[in-house]
Amino acid sequence: MQKSESPDYKRIYEDILRLQHPTKKEQCESILSKSRFSVKDVITINDIIFPKxxxxxxxxxxxxxxxxxxxxxxxxxxxxxxxxxxxxxxxxxxxxxxxxxxxxxxxxx
Incomplete structure (x- = not known):
């Protein structure tokens, strides 16, 4: 049985920031500098990019x-x-x- 890999959140969010929200890139730099995203990182960056x-x-x-x-x-x-x-x-x-x-x-x- 093949182990499913988690999505490459870093690449996904870098593309979203580059294409749709370039003004919010500075706010997300500390999270984007990590090589692997935790669940908390994904939730945090998602809240920054897409407000409530x-x-x-x-x-x-x-x-x-x-x-x-x-x-x-x-x-x-x-x-x-x-x-x-x-x-x-x-x-x-x-x-x-x-x-x-x-x-x-x-x-x-």
Whole structure:
């Protein structure tokens, strides 16, 4: 079975900045200088490039997010390091509290 590779976020966001949002490139330099993007980096750069949308757009975009095991563990580590509750973590990453509880039950048992 072939392991699926994650998208090359660096190239994707560099193209978006070059073609559509060249004025926001300076704000994203610190993230773009990394060789590998974490989940938090992707969310941060996405928020910089595309400002907050209306509720319906946010809801529709949330439906299409997916997280692999390493991303989930990184999010749960973020929770532990910053001493956040499930609700606070869910709000920060725009997740469901039930999703966070399910991940904790599944990955931290």
């Amino acid at each position: 949308a209306d509720k319906k757009t946010q809801f529709d975009n949330q439906r299409h997010r997916s997280y692999d095991q390493s991303a989930i563990l990184e999010i749960l580590d973020y929770q532990k390091n910053n001493k956040l509750s499930n609700s606070e973590l869910a709000r920060y990453f725009k997740l469901s509290r039930n999703t966070v509880a399910k991940w904790k039950k599944h990955f931290l048992v």
